Amino acid sequence: MGEEKPLIYLDNAATSWPKPPAVWEAMEKVMRESAANPGRGGHAMAVKASRTLFEARKRLAKLLRISNPNDIAFTNNTTHALNLAIQGLLKPGDHVVATTLEHNSVRRPLEALKRKLGIEVTYVATDSRGLLDLSHVAAAVSGRTKLIAATHSSNLLGCITPIEGLAEIAKQSGAKLLIDAAQSAGVLPIDVGSMGIDLLAFPGHKGLLGPQGTGGLYIHPEIDLEPLMHGGTGSKSEAPEQPTVRPDRYEAGTPNTVGIAGLAEGVGFVLKETVQKIHEREKQLTFMLMEGLLAIPGISILGPELGKERTAIVSFLLEGVDPSEMAFLLDQQFGIAVRAGFHCTPLGHETAGSYETGAVRASPGYFTTESEIVSMIEAVKQIKTTLNR
Known part of the structure; x- marks a missing residue:
């Protein structure tokens, strides 16, 4: 058998590789020393696991210019985050404006809600190279528009969406702005406040250099989404309803503490570089x-x-x-x-x-x-x- 050629990896838009050594070193360390349930116990290992999650939240907040780290809900990936945003916000009769560059992780949840709830969706076309005319977005907005959803950068064309312009249209119409940062988090500057972003879905495994199975959703403090999942949170366990406190409200079930430890180190690398x-x-x-x-x-x-x-x-x-x-x-x-x-x-x-x-x-x-x-x-x-x- 011949000698194998060294791998040249040019699929970073799907998952970044290789990862900084600190990423997998942190994951191994947590698995060995503190792989208990965060927020579910008062013993030392559980407390240490909780600190792992909070450190990741703090680093993400610093990178994305988010004032309160607890406004970040950890998810399994961008798709999970987008579904939480879309399904948690929209109600029967709502109207959504999106673009023709959207990933199926935006399009399919919207189309599902068209069938289930009767929402209306308008897809605004860009030109063939991905240039978005903001006047076309403004023309598509109506009095029922609840959400404007857009990719920050197309996973096919690499074009970059003018977020601030979309934010101004959303503000004037009273709509919320959801940004899919699958291809931009960690590689393009993001400031949710100055850019006017209400909801930001991001992956851990791409530009943030973390492992697969990690991601998150920034939720503006004035937005209350209906949780995508209901269940154990370790807080308000005596109540039959999902708690309202963040981030517990959106993080039912045992989290991926090991993966989030790796994500924290990936974000740390991005902050340093x-x-x-x-x-x-x-x-x-x-x-x-x-x-x-x-x-x-x-x-x-x-x-x-x-x-x-x-x-x-x-x-x-x-x-x-x-x-x-x-x-x-x-x-x-x-x-x-x-x-x-x-x-x-x-x-x-x-x-x-x-x-x-x-x-x-x-x-x-x-x-x-x-x-x-x-x-x-x-x-x-x-x-x-x-x-x-």
Whole structure:
């Protein structure tokens, strides 16, 4: 058997890898020393577990400029957080404005509530590269609009949504603003107060460099969501109703203390390196990849043009080559991990004009090297030559 090629990981938009060593070291330490139920007991190990959760909340609050750490509810992932926000806020007859760039984690809960509660949803189209015209959003808002929901950065196009503009429209109409930060938390500056964000859903396992199975939802202190789950919280146990105190109200059941310990260290790494430094590094790698791919005849790249602001997402097509075949060959012949398909955003592909084919998505991360980007470009060149297309 031949020697295996070293892995080149360009799927950070799905899950970031590798993680800082402190992440898995913290997880092992908690598992060994303090893996008790936080908030469910007064013994030393339970208290230590509770401190682990609070430290993670404090670091997240510092990163996202959240005044009260208890306004952050831990969730399993962004999808869980988005469902808590959408299902907890909307009532029969409400109207929602979203965009055509939304992930299925926004679209599917909205469509489910259309069927169950009769809510109305308007999807505002962007242009093919993901540029959102705020006047179209303003025109879509009505007196019944309860929520404006938008991705901060498209997981297909990498374009960045003008959050402050959406916030102004939401404020004028009395609607709440929900932001899907799946591709932005940890790599773009976020200040929930100055940006006017009412609800912010974020993953732990992407830009925050934590483990899978972690995430959260920031809930503005004036918003009371109906809990997605009811059950044990360790507080007000004598009452039959879910407690109103935060964050217990939204965190029924035993939490992922081990994972949250890892998340705290991932956030700590981001705070130390700074979001600005991380974004600049990822932008440098992204532009390098785009420039190299665009030099290959037959390649087209979705999203903002080279040199325009974007997150580290490069979705592309090679004329005459199925994206799944390209991803398979990159993996099997070159040891390069990318993702092909629809990326859970069919509306995004309709917008970009790639609905019939899907696309190949390469997403560098903070730990990606320039030599790995060169290898990716050369691999695509070789695949094109081999296929004679």
